[in-house]
Amino acid sequence: MTRHVKNILFIMCDQLRFDYLSCAGHPTLRTPNIDALAARGVRFTRAYVQSPVCGASRMSFYTGRYVQSHGAAWNGFPLKVGEMTMGDYLRPLGVQTVLVGKTHMQPDAEGMERLGIDPQSIIGVRVSECGFDPYERDDGLHGIGPDGRYDPRLPRYNSYLNDKGYPGDNPWHDYANAAQGSDNELASGWAMRHARKPARVAEEDSETPYMTRRAMDFITEAGDAPWCLHLSYIKPHWPYIAPPPYNDMYSADDVIPAVKNEEERADPHPVYREFMNHLVGRNFAREEVRREVIPVYMGLIRQIDDQLGLLFGFMRERGLMDNTLIVFTSDHGDYLGDHWLGEKDLFHEPSVKIPLIVYDPSRSADATRGSVCDVLVESIDLLPTFLDSFGADPQEQSHRLEGRSLHPWLRGEHPKDWRDIVFSEYDYSMLPAAMKLGVAPRDARLFMAADRRWKYVHAVGFRPMLFDMESDPCEYRDLGANPAYAHERERLAAALSDWALRQSQRTTISERQILAGRGKSQRRGILIGVWDESETPQDLWSSYRGGG
Known part of the structure; x- marks a missing residue:
């Protein structure tokens, strides 16, 4: 039996909370296949994203760099030409690096034109796809409004649905993300009041099974060459709507109480106040919305788990569970009404902390199987881990990569110099909060520095926020203006300053080259x-x- 890493399966869900898995303690949601993966690997309980929004977070996963380093700070902000991405690191090692699903990457079209890079060429495609070869790119956001399509690329999934007998030019919405309304009208999934209604698509034709099959198609075609497959599901991200039986698999009785307190609304930080005033925050503050939406959110997670069961069975039949490192994670969480908020964007745990399970088939990882690790982990640690898995030394790329390999923790080692603070950042310049506060785009930035107890948030132009996660694990009490905690604020502000002054842009020459020269x-x-x-x-x- 092979017991070394030959391939990597990098599974990412979109907007999956860290605590909405049964192995993470959810009281009613059952995720047996993800739990089984955790039983064979290591579940990291304190993993944080570098930004709690899709695009910026994913660019950090794919570059191994903080948002301040790669610059793609929000959805639709292009990743500049020249940034090294996952395929750029893995392909020279002989590893096919392939995408099935979402990246939310916007390519630097202006930079590509300036450099004469043809977007349709192999180089152009890889520059546009985070270094991946796109077996099937689909961000799952195919809305059409008065000004046109959100994503101008027509998905192959639409053609698939047409071929299966679902008519129209946007069956992604009309069938996969809409229910049957009254008077022959559609009940669009964009309106959350329709969440519990059954989507008009057959379950096997919905997005999650479709992408799972596409992953299996790639694996079948891949042959014996090593590969890294990024299987990136769009769900349980909105629109919150599901096909039968997942639309009514859970009920309002399964909705756990929101983590919120009236004290939070008494005298909130100005930025937090405006986020609570966003439409999604106001709606998720209503219990009727939570009771309608969250059961479907849970059903979408269960559907992912069921599909992963099929995928893992497919891999077992081919012996791939014995030589494939598997990562299961998410790009950020979902407030679901906690802290009077919906969506993601700020730095409370439901938004910035993610599930992270790593299964390493190697014999060196046998001692940690089924273990739980509570060290501070960042999303930028995965790319160095992948390099390590294929026998490369991530330290050779330390002038670019800002994360660290997780392999010591997978092997049961305990590095003494592991980080004691994690960092995340958020650019809210595109949101109504920035307009309401009169904040210029260059100043609409938030930074988080968190250690094992304290979470500090620097808000440009405003006072900071501070939470004591030991005495206040629900993060109800903002101590950012309390003079009794000035020392903790100063300590973490200094750590944030040191982090901001790190060397991050000298990416064309390594420390070793400098020493040798x-x-x-x-x-x-x-x-x-x-x-x-x-x-x-x-x-x-x-x-x-x-x-x-």
């Missing part, structure tokens, strides 16, 4: 500051003495 310019004829030839070794003058 010290003093070499003299031996290539550059003699600076010399007064007399006797001040330097005589062989440095061999080309300058002349003859005669």
Whole structure:
């Protein structure tokens, strides 16, 4: 039996909370296949994203760099040409690096044009797809409004649905994300009041099974060459609507109480106040909305779990569970009414903390199977972990990669120099909160620095926020203006300042190259500051003495 890593299956859900898995303690949601993966691997309980929004978070996963480093700070903000991405690191190791599903990446079209890169060329496609070869790119956001399509690329999934007998030019919405309304009208999934109604698509034709089958198609075609497959589901991200039986698999009785407190609304931080005033926050603050939406959110998660059961069975039949490292995670969480908020965006645990399970088939990981690890982990740690899995030394790329390999923790080792603070950041310049507060785009930025107890949020132009997660694990009490906690604020502000001053842009030359190059310019004829030839070794003058 093979017991080493030959392939990587990198599974990402969209907007899946860390605590909506049965292995993470959810009282009624059952996820047996994900639980079984956790029983064979390590479940990390304190994993944080580098930004609690899809695009920025994913660009950090794919580059191994903080948002401040890669610059793609929000959905639709292009990732600049020249950023090294996952395929750029793995392909030179002989690893096919393939995408099935979502990336939410926007390519730097202006930069590509300036450099003469044809978007349709192999290089152009990879630059546009985070270094992946797109077996099937589908961000699952195919809305059409008065100004046109949100995503101008027509998905292959629409053609698939047409071929299966679902008519129209946007069956993604009309069937997969809508129910049958009254008077022959559609009940659009964009209106959350329709969440519990059954989507008009057959379950086997809905998005999650479709993408699972596409992943199986790639694996079947891949042959024996090593691969890294990024299977990136759009669900349980909105529109919150599901096909039978998942639309009514759970009921309002399964909805756990919201983590919120009236104290939070008494005198909130100005930025937090405006996020509560966003439409999604106001609606998720209503219990009727939560009781309608959350059972379907749970059903969509259960559908993912069921599909992963099929995928893992498919892999077992081919012996791939014995040589494939599997990662299960999410790009961020979902407030679902906690803290009077909906969506994601801010830094409470339901938004910024993610599920993370890593299964390593290697014998060196046998001692940690089924374990739970509570060290502070960042999403940027996965790319170094992948390099490590294929035998490359992530330290060779430390001038670019800002995360660290998780392999020591998978092997039961305990590095003494592991991080004690995690960082996340958020650019809210595109949101109504910035307009309401009169904040210029350059200043609409939030930064989080969190250790094992304290969470500090720096808000440009406003006072900070501070939470004591030991005495206040629900993060109800903002201590950002309390003079008794000035020391903790100053300590974490200093840590954030040190982090902001790190070297992050010298990406074209490594530390090792710099060390190896010290003093070499003299031996290539550059003699600076010399007064007399006797001040330097005589062989440095061999080309300058002349003859005669």
